[in-house]
Amino acid sequence: MNEKYEAVIGLEVHAQLLTDTKIFCGCSTKFGNPPNSNVCPVCLGHPGILPVLNKRVVEFSVLMGMAVNCTINKKSIMARKNYFYPDLPKGYQISQFEKPICQNGYLIIDDNNGFSKKIRIRRIHMEEDAGKLVHDIGYETLIDANRCGVPLIEIVSEPDINSPHEAYLYLTKLKQIVTYLGICDGNMEEGSLRCDANVSIRLKGDNKLGTKTEVKNMNSFRFVEKALEYEIERQIDIIETGGKVVQQTLLWNPDLNKITPMRTKEEAHDYRYFPDPDLVPVIVDEKWKAEIAKSMPELPDKRKNRFIRDFNLPSYDAEILTSSRELADYYENVIKITNNYKAASNWIMVDVLKIVNEEKIDIKDFPILPQNIGKLINLIDNGTISGKIAKEIFTDMLNSGNEPEKIVKEKNLIQITDTDFIDKIINEILNNNKSQVEEYLSGKEKVLGFLVGQIMKATKGKANPQMVNEILRNKLNTIKSSSEG
Structure with missing residues (x-):
């Protein structure tokens, strides 16, 4: 981006609410049902129908407003927004305009490099979704009205975002919050979280806003970032060549x-x-607000800080572990079994998330129960198994779902701590690798790793590594002392 300019970006995010029924009728909101099967005269806009506002939509909207520090308006008004599209049967959309349910909030975006910024939120309002046009079947455009009347909240930011990366951080934080609250699944591919961006550019230091464009059809956070990069460069090129946006x-x-x-x-x-x-005005009094507030979960930033404070985790670990409510819950269920908080973090971040990402599954579908990860860590910590054997047991747990103690018992994987047995194996290895022993005695310390590897191989990884290292070093030092004497 040309350093003379700065981007000014405001985002409008539509979040589809996880209610069982639509905003003004009793039709199902289930995604993936056959086209035009989740419909009735109300959501199809037939003459004479009367909408009835879904109470749960109001509660979810208020919960989101509280989570992003908004003022919850005691009185808000449902309004008709008149425009015509083929997928909007009534010819108008029921939304909110002058008096939305939530106003004047903010959230803090940050990264792991010390960057932090406050992004103001102008408003959050309730509205109904339109239907869906299907263009890829034959030569006609078809309409699926299942989505008509599905409840949405629209979250409108102030133009406080100045780069595509900041937009990415803002959207990531919003998705994290709505999924923590359980009010939206955050699935951009299925359209349950959608983003439009208003973009303009201006010379750095200038307070006047440039002409804005609106960018649509971005169904992933990375696409939002790419689209904004493209549009910013396009506008700069237009201005630099004497044109007007x-x-x-x-x-x-x-x-x-x-x-x-x-x-x-x-x-x-x-x-x-x-x-x-x-539709009558929506009244959210103090009593109702207090009832809604009771369902507020611990939000991600607060949970991250608690993980750092109470479990002595690095900021990076806490950021990853609290990236979703389900992952944070998984971690906390692991440490109900073990008090080795850092080991629990390592196993989840390295071994568990590797499988989750490779298999493209949610943590709630991960086959190993969190308590079994905790038990596995305890087996390492109390010396029953080695870290190497633990990796084998982890793989077995993935395939069988068995508890680690059962696998250890069935496969006789208990760590060998018998010093006489280890001493005997070490003697055999030293006798069979005399040239490597000579190398070590001549000062080549790296050979020690080879010898340890041979011992572990001979014991099928079951010998206690700490004991092996200690006994081996003592033997080699004794040999060295006697040869020098």
């Missing part, structure tokens, strides 16, 4: 890595908002 809506094409125009952008007043005459 035109206010318009743009579509990101991830296959071509480019942006294409969709339409000129309407202003908000073109939507002719007015209060919906069929």
Whole structure:
């Protein structure tokens, strides 16, 4: 990016709420059902219908507002937003305009390099989703109305974001919060979390905003980052060559890595908002707010700080372990069994997440129970097995689901701590590797690793490594002393 300019970015994020039924009717919100099977006269906008607001939608919206430090408005108004699209059967969308349910919040974005920034949130409002157009079947465009009336919250940031990377951090934090709250699954591929970006550029130090464009069709955080990088460079090129940026809506094409125009952008007043005459104002009094607040879980930043404070974990470990509520829960279930907090962190971050990422599964579908990871760590710590044997047991646990103690017993994997037996094996290895012994005696310390490896191989990894090292060194030093004497 040209250093003369800075980007000014505001994000509008739609989060699909995890309610069982739609916002104004009793139809199912289940994703993946046959087209046009989750519909009724209300969500299809038939004449004479009357919408009834889903109480759970209000509670989820308030919970999100609390999580991002918003003012929860005692009174908010449902409004009709008038525009026509083929996938909007009523010809208008029920949303909120002048009086949203939440306003004036913020969240803090940061990374592991010391960067931290406050991003203000202008508003959070409730609304219904539109349907879906299907273009890839034959030569016609088909409409699936299942999504009509599915409840959304729209989270609108202030234009406080100044780079694609900051946008990525902001979206990552928002997804983390909505999934911690359990109000949205955060699945961008299925459309349950969607992002539109308003982008403009200006000379650094200038307070005046440039002409903005809106970028749509970004279904992953990385696509958002790429699309913003592309659009910022496009606007800079236009300004640098004497042109003017035109206010318009743009579509990101991830296959071509480019942006294409969709339409000129309407202003908000073109939507002719007015209060919906069929819906009464939403009143959230102090009593209801207090009831909703009781369901607030420990949020990720607070949980991360607790992991650092109470379990003495490095910041990096705590960041990874609290990246999702389920992963943090898994860790805390492991340390109910073991008090080796760092070992628990290492096993999850290295061994567990390796499988989770390779298999593309959620931690809740990981086949090893957290208590069995805790038991495995205890077996290492009390000297029953070696770290090397533990890796074999971990693989066995993956395949069988058995407890580690059962595997140790069935396969006779208990660590060898009999000094006489270890002493005998060491003597055999030294007798069979006299040239390596001579190398060690001549000062080549690296040979020690080879000899330890041969001993561990002879004991099938079951000898206690600490005992092996100690006895081996004593023997070699004795040999060295006698040869020098």
